[in-house]
Amino acid sequence: MIAGFFCGYLLHSRVVLDVLKNRTYRLLLPYLVGVPFIVVGPYLTVDFWGDKLVHVPFFFTLVDEGLLHLNSGHLWFLFNLYEFILLLLLLFCLKIYSPSITKLFVHPVSLLLLVPVSILPALMTEYIPFRTPDSLYPQLWSFGLYGILFFIGACLYHHQSVINRMVGWITPLLILGVSGSVIYCLAMPAPATKEEMYILLSGDSLMGREQTVLLQILQCFLVVYLSYLALALGKKYWSNESQVMRYCADASYWVYLVHIPIIVNVQLPMIDLMWSAWIKLLITLTVTLSVSFASYHFCVRYTWIGRWLNGERKKVSTSVPVSS
Structure with missing residues (x-):
């Protein structure tokens, strides 16, 4: 959301081409430079530490057996963020990203009900807890989760008074967030076993680990409400210079x-x-x-x-x- 908010700021203060150049220079280039290190990093780590440890991590076994798929590691955020920015630039050029339209997305009913429900289809395609979209190619479910949150952040830039309104939601959001997190953690399935990890990494699905719709719905509301809570707390306590x-x-x-x-x-x-x-x-x-x-x-x-x-x-x- 914060990334979307500041992308909205850039679009407000610069022309589209300047925003594209800036984000390419600041996000895409660091990603392209960093990915080769992410790809070879696990193999260098195993080569250096492999014969020095008694308790060898399972991660080392995956690397040795060639089961670790090529991924962007923790740099997935840069790649996904750049994708969302390109999409927002397109919406801006099509006159869809404008104050008159974005006000529909920051109405309290939209923020508190429609946004959590809108990310449910994406999360229903993932296990609980959901993975990071760290593939080297775009993943559709990431747009359905992180992309929606990014867009809401961009909408909030046009209507910053809504963030002030969120400050009044701190207490109910805190109560719902804490109680919901306790229920979520208690209901969360056990971590995948080594055998199940082999199945997942081979591209197959795990039978018997399908999650209930109720737990997925709870997860959606927690993701959104805790994000609002973070924004409200930041606005109230950390907005001064x-x-x-x-x-x-x-x-x-x-x-x-x-x-x-x-x-x-x-x-x-x-x-x-x-x-x-x-x-x-x-x-x-x-x-x-x-x-x-x-x-x-x-x-x-x-x-x-x-x-x-x-x-x-x-x-x-x-x-x-x-x-x-």
Whole structure:
């Protein structure tokens, strides 16, 4: 939704061709550069750690047996986002994405009822919990879920007063979100076994794991309502100007790009250590965030990489008065 909101902002402030160039440069090119590393990364990881671990992850077995399909890893978001932007640009050129039309999609009845129902067909094609659309080609169900949420975010840019109205929904959304999440977690099926994973990766369906319509409906409402809750909380508590929040926002793109390789190489050496899972989690978070933000500050923010990902960032020089 937030990505759609800011795409609406770009369309409001720039011509279509400039938006296309900007998003191609900022999203598609980083994706194209990053995908080769995602493709070869698992094999390099297995080659380096394979003979060093006693407890070998199941992931390594999949790589060794050639069952790991080519995918975009965590960069799936960039690919899908670029697809949605192209579609929104088309709607804009066809005069469909306009304030007079988008107001229909941000009516309370639409937001609270029609949007959750509209994503149900897409999620009915997936297991619970649904996977990430990480294929190297467009996936239709992703448009039916993430694409709809992106479009709603773009509509909200035209009608920002609706976000202010959502602030008044915080309490009911919080109650529904927490209670629904508890029910969802209790009803969620057990993780797939290794045998079932082999079946899934071979392209076949799992018999006996079909989900009830009621659980899928609950999942749809949770996805949408928790997204609204996040928007409302952000509007109420984090909408004021803050240098710290601005810095974190600038760094977030880089942190997103590099966090998975860091996490993998922090966690693998700890697999054979009989430490508490909480200690391992604390170490993983500390090292990942420290390396991510340090590399951003010293290697990215004021370099060509930073200009590529976020645009120009000028160093602020502080003048110190000298007494005569």
